[in-house]
Amino acid sequence: MNGNKAAQVSSFALHCLGWQHLRELADLSEHSSLSSLRSREHRELLIRTGVVHGAFIDNMLVGCSCLVVDTPRAYHLPDGKTMVLPVPNFYLCGSFVLPSVRGCGIGTALYHRRLTMLPSRAGTTVAIEILGTGKPLEVDRDASIGLRFHLAAGFRIVGFSAEPDHGPMLILG
Ligand SMILES: CC(C)(COP(=O)(O)OP(=O)(O)OC[C@H]1O[C@@H](n2cnc3c(N)ncnc32)[C@H](O)[C@@H]1OP(=O)(O)O)[C@@H](O)C(=O)NCCC(=O)NCCS
Numbered sequence: 061m062n063g064n065k066a067a068q069v070s071s072f073a074l075h076c077l078g079w080q081h082l083r084e085l086a087d088l089s090e091h092s093s094l095s096s097l098r099s100r101e102h103r104e105l106l107i108r109t110g111v112v113h114g115a116f117i118d119n120m121l122v123g124c125s126c127l128v129v130d131t132p133r134a135y136h137l138p139d140g141k142t143m144v145l146p147v148p149n150f151y152l153c154g155s156f157v158l159p160s161v162r163g164c165g166i167g168t169a170l171y172h173r174r175l176t177m178l179p180s181r182a183g184t185t186v187a188i189e190i191l192g193t194g195k196p197l198e199v200d201r202d203a204s205i206g207l208r209f210h211l212a213a214g215f216r217i218v219g220f221s222a223e224p225d226h227g228p229m230l231i232l233g
Pocket of ligand 1: 093094155156157158161162163164165166167168169189190191200202203204205206208
């Protein structure tokens with residue numbers, strides 16, 4: 061997919077992925093900078109217990125975004141203190157768009173769709189980690205779109221990831 065990307069991908073479709081899409085998700089994940097997506101066990105867990113949205117162009121999976129439920133996810137406050145996401149929670153993860161079709165609105169559409177599909181459960185914490193660089197709170201260049209989108213959607217930064225990338229942890233509200 062080369063040339064005028066925005067024109068070429070004027071049409072894409074979003075669908076909720078099921079077991080029948082595991083092979084396509086695996087193929088997509090091979091290109092991903094997100095290590096979590098590259099784990100087969102984790103992809104199966106996402107399909108089994110979470111919600112995975114996929115973006116398709118001409119029936120080809122070109123992007124995804126995921127959410128998992130009630131994960132006891134650890135993170136650090138800015139002062140370094142370790143916290144764990146309260147349960148019940150929805151943890152947003154695994155947003156990825158193939159580099160060849162980035163900048164055409166697919167990532168933003170996936171982010172929007174995921175927010176509208178959040179199951180409604182009172183008192184539920186909604187959280188997202190933005191991919192970092194290894195330095196606490198610093199955002200990976202490719203993930204800055206995700207940070208801007210979620211700040212604008214009402215998320216606030218509460219700390220940083222306990223994963224080696226140490227990207228910002230955001231909570232809604
Ligand atoms: C983050 C990521 C999913 C965004 O996907 P994307 O499809 O490029 O996102 P979009 O196209 O919606 O947005 C990219 C830019 O294009 C702009 N855009 C939106 N619709 C557009 C359109 N129709 N035509 C042209 N540009 C458009 C957006 O406004 C955005 O601009 P901005 O950077 O000034 O905000 C993608 O970059 C990615 O996979 N990164 C690597 C993995 C990663 O870091 N994931 C996030 C982990 S937190």
